[in-house]
Amino acid sequence: MQVNAERAADPARRAQIAASAIEVIADLGFAKASFARIVEHAGLSSTRMISYHFRDKSDLVLAVLTTAIGAADEALDARVRGVTDRLELIRAHVEARVEFLRTHPKHLRAVVEVGTGSRDPLHQVVLQDFRTGRLHRQLTQGQAEGVLTAFDPAVAAETIASALDGAAQRAATDPGLDLTAYGRELAGFTLRAIRA
Secondary structure (H helix, E strand, O other): OHHHHHHHHOHHHHHHHHHHHHHHHHHHOOOOOOHHHHHHHHOOOOOHHHHHHOOOHHHHHHHHHHHHHHHHHHHHHHHHOOOOOHHHHHHHHHHHHHHHHHHOHHHHHHHHHHHHHOOOHHHHHHHHHHHHHHHHHHHHHHHHHOOEOOOOHHHHHHHHHHHHHHHHHHHHHOOOOOHHHHHHHHHHHHHHHHEO
C-alpha cells in the first residue's frame, strides 16, 4: 500500500522513466526494451527503480503510450485551437500527425513498436483509438453535419490511418523528405476524397 501512495507522489520520476523507455523502445525495438536497458538509459541505480514506480512492464508500456500520444495530442490541440470547421479539423489532424513525424520521430516509432510487439489488450485499445478512433469520430460527425460525402467512416478512417503509416515508413527511409509538404498534400488528397 505504501509503495502505491509513493508511486503517485513522484510523477517526475515516472515521466523520466517513461521518456527513457520511449527512447529505448524506439532505438532497440519493443522486444529488446528490457528494464535493464531502460535503467541504463535513464541513469538509474537499479531495475527496482522501475518496479517501484510501475506495477509491471504493462504499466510502463501504458505510460509510454500515454506520454507519446499525449505529446501528439498537444501538437494537434495547438494546431486546431479556434478551428470549428469540420474539414479544417480533419486537415489539421492529418497535417499535425505528419508533422509529428518530424518533431517527435522517436515517440511515433515507440508507438509503432508497441503496436506490433505488445499483445496487451489495453495497449491495443489505446493504440486503436489513437490510430483510427479519433478520425472515425471526426468523419462520423462531418457526415452528420452534411459536409462529408457518404462513405463508411470505419473504412475511411483506416484508409487515412494507413496513409499516415505510409508517411512514417517513407520518413524512416528518406531523411530528406519534406514532411510539411507531404502532410499538406496528404491532407488535400484526403479532403478531396471525403468532401460532400
